[in-house]
Each structure stands twice: as C-alpha cells, then as structure tokens.
Amino acid sequence: MIFNSFKAALPRTLPIFAGFWFLGLAYGVFATAHGFPFWYPGLMAIAIFGGSLEFVAVSMLCSPFAPLQTFIVSFLIQARHIFYGIAMLEKYKGLGWKKPYLIYAMCDETFAINCSSQLPEGCDRGWYYFFVSLLNQSYWVTGVIAGSLAGDFITFNTKGLGFVMTTMFAVIFTEQWRNERIHTHAYIGIVCSLFALVLFGKDSFMVPALVMMVAALTLFRKPITRQIAEASHD
Amino acid sequence: MTDMTIAEQMITIGLCAAATLITRFISFLAFSPKKPTPRYIQYQGLTLPCGIFAMLVVYCLRDVDLLSFPHGIPEAIALAFTLALQLWKRQMLVSMTGGTALYMLLVQQVFA
Numbered sequence: 001m002i003f004n005s006f007k008a009a010l011p012r013t014l015p016i017f018a019g020f021w022f023l024g025l026a027y028g029v030f031a032t033a034h035g036f037p038f039w040y041p042g043l044m045a046i047a048i049f050g051g052s053l054e055f056v057a058v059s060m061l062c063s064p065f066a067p068l069q070t071f072i073v074s075f076l077i078q079a080r081h082i083f084y085g086i087a088m089l090e091k092y093k094g095l096g097w098k099k100p101y102l103i104y105a106m107c108d109e110t111f112a113i114n115c116s117s118q119l120p121e122g123c124d125r126g127w128y129y130f131f132v133s134l135l136n137q138s139y140w141v142t143g144v145i146a147g148s149l150a151g152d153f154i155t156f157n158t159k160g161l162g163f164v165m166t167t168m169f170a171v172i173f174t175e176q177w178r179n180e181r182i183h184t185h186a187y188i189g190i191v192c193s194l195f196a197l198v199l200f201g202k203d204s205f206m207v208p209a210l211v212m213m214v215a216a217l218t219l220f221r222k223p224i225t226r227q228i229a230e231a232s233h234d
Numbered sequence: 235m236t237d238m239t240i241a242e243q244m245i246t247i248g249l250c251a252a253a254t255l256i257t258r259f260i261s262f263l264a265f266s267p268k269k270p271t272p273r274y275i276q277y278q279g280l281t282l283p284c285g286i287f288a289m290l291v292v293y294c295l296r297d298v299d300l301l302s303f304p305h306g307i308p309e310a311i312a313l314a315f316t317l318a319l320q321l322w323k324r325q326m327l328v329s330m331t332g333g334t335a336l337y338m339l340l341v342q343q344v345f346a
Contacts, residue, residue, distance in 0.1 A: 015330050035236070047251040057250045065242040067249055074253035081254070083286065085261025087279045093267050106258050108290060115283055160338035166294035166309070167316045167333040173287040174320050180284065189285020193292040202296035206289060213285045214278060221277060228280075 005127035008120040013135040015168050016109045020139040021146075022161040023051055028147020031058050038148035045144040049137060050107055053077045054144075079207045083214070084111045091115070095126040105133040107140075109168070116172045181231040184224050188216045304345040312337035 024045070031041035036058070044054045053074055060070055084106055091114065092102050102114075110133045119125055177186055196209035217224065236243060265271050271279070298306040316333030323329065 011327070015327060018334075044247055044250070047247060048254050050254050053250055053254060057247065060246055060250070061236045061238060061243055065238050065246065067245060070246050071249045071253050074250045075257065078254045078257040080286075081257040082260055083282060085258060086275060087283050087286070089261060089265055089271050089275065089279055092262070099262075103258050103262055104255065112287070112290070116287075157338075157342055160308075160341040161334065163294075163309075163312060163337040164330055164334045166291060166313070167330040167337075168326075169287050169290040169294060170313055170316055170333075171320050171326050171329050173284065173291060174317055175326075176284045176287060185281035186284040186288065189282075189288040192285065193289040197292055197296065205296075206293060209289050209292075210286070213282060213289075217278060217281050217285075218274075221274075224281060225277065 001122070001124050002127050005123045006131045008123050009128050009131035009135060012113055012117060013132055013139070015164060016113070016136050017139045019109070019162070019164045019168065020136065021143040022164070024140050024143020025147035026162075027051065027054060028144045028149070030055065031144075032148045034058050034062055036061070036148075038145065041148045042141065042145045045141045049105060049140065050078055051140070076204070076207060080108075080210055081106060081111075083210050084108075084115070087111075087115055091125075092129070095129070098126045098130045102129055102133055105137050107136065109165075110136045112169065112172055116176060182224070182227045184220065184227060185217060188220070189213055192216060308337060308340035308345050312340060 027045075028038070028041050031044075032038060041054070041058075044057055048054050048057065056073065056077060060066075060073075085103070088106065088111065092099055095102065106114075113132050113136075114129050119128060173186075177183065180186070192212040193205070193209045196205040196212060199205070200208050238246065265275060295306075295309060298309050300306050312333050315336050316329050319332045320326070320329040
C-alpha cells in the first residue's frame with residue numbers, strides 16, 4: 001500500500017523535478033553570488049520552502065535589519081496559502097501525524113498536484129499526499145544546494161526551461177475545466193486575475209486577485225450553487 | 235553582501251519562515267476537523283481552485299512584455315501547443331515536455 005502510493009506519486013512529481021531543479025539551481029547561484037555560504041540557501045529552502053519568498057529573503061538579508069517589515073512583506077507574499085488551505089481542508093482531514101507535515105510543505109506546486117489529482121487505485125490517500133509533498137520538497141532542497149555548490153559548471157543552455165511551470169498550471173487548469181460542467185467560477189478566476197494584474201502590477205497582484213475572487217464567488221453564490229446543482233441532476 | 239550580525243540574519247530568516255507557516259496553517263487551525271466545515275467555506279473550497287490555477291498561469295506569464303519584441307509570441311505559440319497536446323493525448327507529462335521543449339527552441343533559436 002505504501003509502495004503503491006509512492007509509485008503513483010513519483011510520475012506525477014517528475015515535472016516538478018524539472019522545474020524545481022532549474023529554479024533551485026538558479027536560486028543557489030543567485031544566493032551564493034550575494035556572498036552567502038552554500039548552507040544559507042539550503043537552510044532557507046528547508047525553513048521557508050517557498051521559492052518566491054526565498055529570492056526576496058536574499059535581498060532582505062542584504063538590506064538593513066528590519067524585523068517588522070520582514071514579517072509583513074513575507075506574510076503578504078505568502079498570503080495565497082491561506083486560500084490553498086481552505087481548498088485542502090477536506091482533503092487533508094483525518095490524516096494523523098502526516099497532516100502537520102503536509103500543511104508545512106504545501107507550496108504552490110504540491111498544492112497543485114494534491115488538489116487536482118484523482119487518487120489512483122490501490123493508493124492510500126495520506127501516503128500519496130505525503131510522498132508528493134516529500135518528493136517535491138526534496139527536489140527543491142537538493143536543487144538549491146546543487147546550485148549553490150556547482151553553479152559555475154552548468155554549460156548547456158537552460159534558457160526557457162522555467163516555462164515548465166507555466167505549462168503545468170495551464171494543463172491543470174484545462175483538466176479542471178474539462179472535469180467541471182459549470183465554468184462560471186473559472187471565468188470569475190480569469191477575469192479577477194487579469195483585472196488585478198492591470199490594477200496592481202505584476203509584483204503584487206496575487207492577493208488582490210484572490211480577494212476579488214472570493215468576493216465575486218460570495219456575491220454569485222446563489223446562482224453558482226444552483227447551476228452546480230442543476231448540472232449534477234442532468 | 236550582508237551587513238547584519240549572524241543573530242540578525244537568523245531572526246530575519248526565522249521571521250520569513252514564521253510568516254510562511256502562519257499562512258499555511260491558519261485555515262486548518264480556524265476550522266476544526268471534528269466539526270463539519272461551514273457550508274460557505276466548503277463552497278469556496280469547491281469553486282476557488284479553478285480560479286487559483288488561472289491566477290498562477292497569469293503569475294508565470296507576468297514578465298511577458300507585449301509591447302516590445304518578441305511581444306509574447308513564443309509564450310503564445312508554446313502555450314497553444316501545450317493545450318493542443320493536452321486536448322489530443324490527455325497525458326500531462328507529454329503536454330508539458332512538448333510545450334517546454336518548443337518554448338526553449340523558440341527563445342533560443344527562433345526569437346533569439
């Protein structure tokens with residue numbers, strides 16, 4: 001059972017392996033280029049485990065010490081996880097000792113896989129989520145450490161490899177779209193994201209986008225709930 | 235390079251980690267697993283993910299500049315190719331590998 005769950009989790013995390021190793025290498029090179037020893041990015045990869053904040057943390061470390069600002073900026077960058085938590089409340093229910101680890105390791109990519117995938121047959125739900133989370137985290141940590149140790153030796157042209165993340169989210173969105181008969185909330189998501197991007201700019205649009213989505217979904221709760229109920233009766 | 239003392243550096247990293255943990259745990263702490271989750275929160279949990287993925291696609295493409303060369307053309311072609319593969323084969327790995335390979339070819343050779 002445990003082995004089956006591992007076997008099911010591994011192929012689904014392979015795209016993340018590619019993406020995380022690329023980004024992790026880049027981050028390791030970036031951090032050591034700022035004069036930090038290799039175990040600094042390694043420590044941050046384990047303690048923070050959130051790519052975008054880890055990049056920002058390097059520039060925070062190179063600025064004057066400002067604990068309050070550090071905390072507030074970190075919270076704002078990571079605030080989207082609050083919404084991931086709401087989406088995973090039911091899926092992570094009743095998983096015992098694994099649950100705290102799953103929540104700690106819930107980065108964008110792990111959330112994406114665990115939230116979207118239908119559980120394969122012969123799998124234990126808890127172990128499957130656990131292996132997806134653990135594999136993804138190990139890719140990130142090893143990638144970061146490798147990057148900080150050996151950044152200078154990478155010779156092949158990796159330009160554009162980071163696009164793998166874009167394709168992953170786009171494919172997951174497509175599958176969600178196909179699995180749902182009602183697309184009203186998907187349209188709301190697209191419109192809010194683009195609207196927030198135009199309004200707040202590329203560096204800080206995610207939280208406003210999520211707030212707009214929750215507000216719009218709340219506003220249209222009655223018609224959307226009715227649509228979903230009607231679609232499941234057909 | 236940093237001007238902070240070691241203690242200040244560790245506090246800074248610790249605060250980043252603490253803020254992250256709070257955002258990841260807060261929803262699970264706010265709603266007890268023993269009681270059923272409120273209907274409104276269940277509704278958000280059901281309808282929100284699709285929008286989140288739309289937002290993450292937008293996030294990945296946030297650095298694309300439509301006004302200057304190459305005007306987002308490589309991204310548009312590679313994304314269209316990814317989606318076409320997905321609708322045809324429905325194999326996530328195939329679509330992602332194909333789309334990324336095409337994108338790398340485009341930005342390294344065609345639009346270089």
